[in-house]
Amino acid sequence: AAQRESDLSLARLIIVSNREPYEHRLVKNHLIWERTSGGLVSALDPMMRRLGGTWIAWGSGKADRDVVDQDMTVEVPPDAPTYRLRRVWLESGEIKGGYQGYANQVLWPLCHLTLDRVDYRKLYWHAYQAMNARFAEVVLGELQMKPGFVWVHDFHLALLPGMVKASLPKQPVAMFWHIPWPGPDAFRILPERREVLESLLTCDLLMFQTQSFLHCFVECAKEFLGADLHADDGHLEYKGHATRVVSRPISIGFQTWSERAQSPQVTRSMDVLRNLHVFQPEVRIGLGVDRLDYTKGLLKRLWAIDAFFQQFPQYRGRFTFIQIAVPTRGDVEAYRRYRELIRETVNDINMRYSSISNPGSSHASRWRPVEFREGRIGLDTLAAYYRMADLALVSSVYDGMNLVAKEYVASQVDEKGVLLVSHMAGAAEEMTDALVINPYDPEGVAESIRQALEMPLQERRERMHRMRSYLAAHDIRAWADECLRDAGILPPHDSPSFE
Ligand code: ADP
Ligand code: G6P
Numbered sequence: 233a234a235q236r237e238s239d240l241s242l243a244r245l246i247i248v249s250n251r252e253p254y255e256h257r258l259v260k261n262h263l264i265w266e267r268t269s270g271g272l273v274s275a276l277d278p279m280m281r282r283l284g285g286t287w288i289a290w291g292s293g294k295a296d297r298d299v300v301d302q303d304m305t306v307e308v309p310p311d312a313p314t315y316r317l318r319r320v321w322l323e324s325g326e327i328k329g330g331y332q333g334y335a336n337q338v339l340w341p342l343c344h345l346t347l348d349r350v351d352y353r354k355l356y357w358h359a360y361q362a363m364n365a366r367f368a369e370v371v372l373g374e375l376q377m378k379p380g381f382v383w384v385h386d387f388h389l390a391l392l393p394g395m396v397k398a399s400l401p402k403q404p405v406a407m408f409w410h411i412p413w414p415g416p417d418a419f420r421i422l423p424e425r426r427e428v429l430e431s432l433l434t435c436d437l438l439m440f441q442t443q444s445f446l447h448c449f450v451e452c453a454k455e456f457l458g459a460d461l462h463a464d465d466g467h468l469e470y471k472g473h474a475t476r477v478v479s480r481p482i483s484i485g486f487q488t489w490s491e492r493a494q495s496p497q498v499t500r501s502m503d504v505l506r507n508l509h510v511f512q513p514e515v516r517i518g519l520g521v522d523r524l525d526y527t528k529g530l531l532k533r534l535w536a537i538d539a540f541f542q543q544f545p546q547y548r549g550r551f552t553f554i555q556i557a558v559p560t561r562g563d564v565e566a567y568r569r570y571r572e573l574i575r576e577t578v579n580d581i582n583m584r585y586s587s588i589s590n591p592g593s594s595h596a597s598r599w600r601p602v603e604f605r606e607g608r609i610g611l612d613t614l615a616a617y618y619r620m621a622d623l624a625l626v627s628s629v630y631d632g633m634n635l636v637a638k639e640y641v642a643s644q645v646d647e648k649g650v651l652l653v654s655h656m657a658g659a660a661e662e663m664t665d666a667l668v669i670n671p672y673d674p675e676g677v678a679e680s681i682r683q684a685l686e687m688p689l690q691e692r693r694e695r696m697h698r699m700r701s702y703l704a705a706h707d708i709r710a711w712a713d714e715c716l717r718d719a720g721i722l723p724p725h726d727s728p729s730f731e
Contacts, residue, residue, distance in 0.1 A: 244380035245285030250388035255293030291319030329359025368395035394431030406437040411632040413445040486707040489642035501616035518553040519621035523560040529627035529671040536677035618643035627671040631657035647696040650684035665695035
């Protein structure tokens with residue numbers, strides 16, 4: 233491992249994303265750090281802890297800029313620093329138009345095929361260009377200090393590869409696209425489809441979560457740019473430049489989650505949480521953990537839970553669904569409305585079932601079908617929820633990967649739980665022992681919930697065991713190494729020189 237670390241530091245890893253992994257806040261004159269939420273940070277922070285290097289990201293914390301003396305660079309993680317975090321300061325127009333506008337209200341709904349939510353304005357595009365240029369300036373400055381390998385992440389920074397290459401044509405640049413890529417019929421609605429594709433095709437390496445997103449991208453590149461696919465070696469050729477395109481499903485620190493779930497703190501938390509949410513030991517528990525994002529299909533999930541108690545009244549008082557939801561992108565109206573709608577629907581369902589009390593059960597009056605907990609929670613608490621849940625329900629209407637599905641499996645050390653995952657989430661391609669659900673079919677999801685609750689222990693164990701073995705071998709470490717091999721930063725697979 234020592235050799236790997238030093239070889240990598242020779243190559244110097246520079247990753248770039250919009251979201252930073254840790255944010256500053258000022259509380260009673262003390263500067264505190266907080267982890268940020270979202271799959272990108274959950275996956276990449278463990279990678280950077282292991283490999284070291286520099287992470288360039290927007291300094292989004294309320295105190296990031298003012299209190300830290302405009303100092304662009306800090307060592308993180310705060311408790312045990314292993315890598316550098318270099319912040320990009322964005323102007324408010326760039327945040328509003330570039331991040332909240334073009335990224336969150338155009339590219340996000342477009343790539344997730346929620347086309348009704350696309351809210352396009354020309355000025356968003358200009359702000360998005362300015363925001364990407366701001367990142368390019370910092371990346372170029374960083375490279376001037378010392379050469380490195382530039383690895384760009386996600387849809388906020390689609391123009392960055394083209395901008396870096398315009399200044400430094402020989403600079404190696406890779407891009408990982410964390411979210412789905414739509415087919416040409418949907419992508420056509422983006423007025424700047426050519427500009428976005430052209431920038432991405434200046435990359436040397438372009439990575440997607442699944443084969444089907446990769447296929448959609450290739451179709452768009454062919455249709456809108458006339459790019460040529462060299463299918464034999466997986467390159468797209470455009471204007472004399474070859475971009476290698478691959479699918480590399482992202483993952484989690486399996487070992488870390490698995491060990492966390494077995495720690496004494498987590499075991500203690502499980503009892504506390506059980507007492508907090510359910511009042512009888514025989515009550516079975518379902519779990520959802522999500523950013524409060526419309527792509528997660530939360531409303532459809534609640535309808536399915538409602539359908540479940542309608543179809544199977546014997547479970548009233550005997551099954552509770554716990555939903556942990558962290559509010560996200562609160563500056564965007566669609567997200568504020570969605571949050572309200574979810575809260576109202578939870579209340580609605582709980583009210584309805586509280587009046588249909590469950591005869592003969594003494595705790596019926598305290599039972600609620602849905603326990604809704606809003607906000608960010610600590611990793612130990614999260615692991616406790618994952619471990620104690622009889623089933624986890626992932627109902628995304630579209631999702632690049634969905635790491636919650638993998639975190640649940642990694643935390644299921646007793647191998648008793650069942651994963652239900654939407655066929656529209658990237659995770660469904662790998663988690664083949666999950667019960668695959670269609671979020672658009674509430675009665676079908678209700679039936680899958682029943683099936684999970686009534687599945688014999690032996691079958692649950694076998695399914696969970698197979699998924700855990702798969703994840704142990706396909707964790708974030710394996711993912712990062714594979715990507716770095718693709719990029720030529722690590723030697724090919726059969727090389728004996730590492731590990
Ligand atoms: P996305 O990338 O769209 O955010 P993922 O499911 O891939 O979706 O990743 C979500 C990440 O955010 C997971 O790592 C999960 O543990 C974390 N997360 C979600 N909700 C919470 C919460 N309430 N508190 C803390 N972390 C959360
Ligand atoms: C998804 C995206 C990430 C993003 C995260 C949280 O995981 O792929 O790029 O960081 O959601 O969203 P936010 O807007 O808070 O960064």
